[in-house]
Amino acid sequence: MTAELSQGHRPGGTAAARGLVAAAHAGPAVAVTVLAALLALAQGLDPGRTVLLVAAVLAGQLSIGWSNDLVDLGRDRTTGRADKPLATGAVSPTLVRGCCGAAVLACVALSLACGTAAGLVHLVCVAAGWAYNLGLKATVLSWLPYAVAFGGLTVFVALADGDRAPWWWPVCGALLGVGAHLLNVLPDLDDDAATGVRGLPHVLGRRRIAPVAAAVLVAASAAALLGAAPAPAVTAVAALAVLGLAVAVVTAAGRRPFVAAVGIALVDAALLVVGR
Missing domain, CATH: 1.20.120 (Four Helix Bundle (Hemerythrin (Met), subunit A))
Incomplete structure (x- = not known):
């Protein structure tokens, strides 16, 4: 924790916003969301369903990114990770927890709005990402959540169109x-x-x-x-x-x-x- 935070100060709005974006692992989150959008385009989904699907994927990716940094906060402080806003105090854990919870709720609602079967598949993909954060990353099965999430994403897109991948x-x-x-x-x-x-x-x-x-x-x-x-x-x-x-x-x-x-x-x- 930085000296400023220990003295009771909090990061300003702009700094907190930047910290939230960084803590969400913005690069991978955007990459997966863009891939989902391109798959939806290839599948021929109508614009309304595409927007729902992309929003669901983005919400899920945000929840995975934020939960990752929350779970790793102690480790990141121990190793002095200057690129981790939670570890440096650029953004507060309370704010990130609140945003992560909101992303989870949005992900559930948006996923199921794409259809029950499709939504459940996507929620399994997101759960795989959380399982990685919560412990599988430290085992030889660290690859499994990625296989489930990326493979399942393609099934989610097809099912959102009532199709089989x-x-x-x-x-x-x-x-x-x-x-x-x-x-x-x-x-x-x-x-x-x-x-x-x-x-x-x-x-x-x-x-x-x-x-x-x-x-x-x-x-x-x-x-x-x-x-x-x-x-x-x-x-x-x-x-x-x-x-x-x-x-x-x-x-x-x-x-x-x-x-x-x-x-x-x-x-x-x-x-x-x-x-x-």
Whole structure:
């Protein structure tokens, strides 16, 4: 806790708003929400249902992000995380708890408004994110919530249209989620190790994470290409791009393996959307 907070001061409105955005893990939250919107577009949902679906996904992602920083508050203070607004005192835990509770309520209402079956699937996805925050992140099953959440997201979108997702949507989504987990944890390995967190990425070790992530993401690409069966030219271009990036992941130095693995993830996301 900062000296200012200990003396009774509170962050101003603008600072608190910035802190709320940062504590929500805005980057991943926006990325997943945009992916949901693109999937809804690919599915052909009407505008009203699309708005409901996107709002439900955003509310769920906000609740996951805020709960993550609330659960990790003690760890983040111990490791001196200057990028965590709760740990630095840029935003109060009371405010974040209130916003998180409101996001949960909004997520439940908006999800079920998309249809009972669809809503329940999405709530399982959000529950998987919470399960990760509440303990699975520190076990070798840390990948499982990502697989459930990303794979389930595709099923949610299809069910919101009264449709059944093609087999390769949840398969590709689940693999994409596992790859995203491996890449997302990479910058925090040292801080996690210092506080006893030992998920799958920590078991693999820093050297193996990017190659394993690349293999998982290549498998996602293969599933997407097999299921979508795009034109031969599109298949060739996508396959060459993914294989080239995979080679870079294994052989490049510095941050280039990480960047290349992110590139594969982007190709997979594009195939997931345009292949429908």
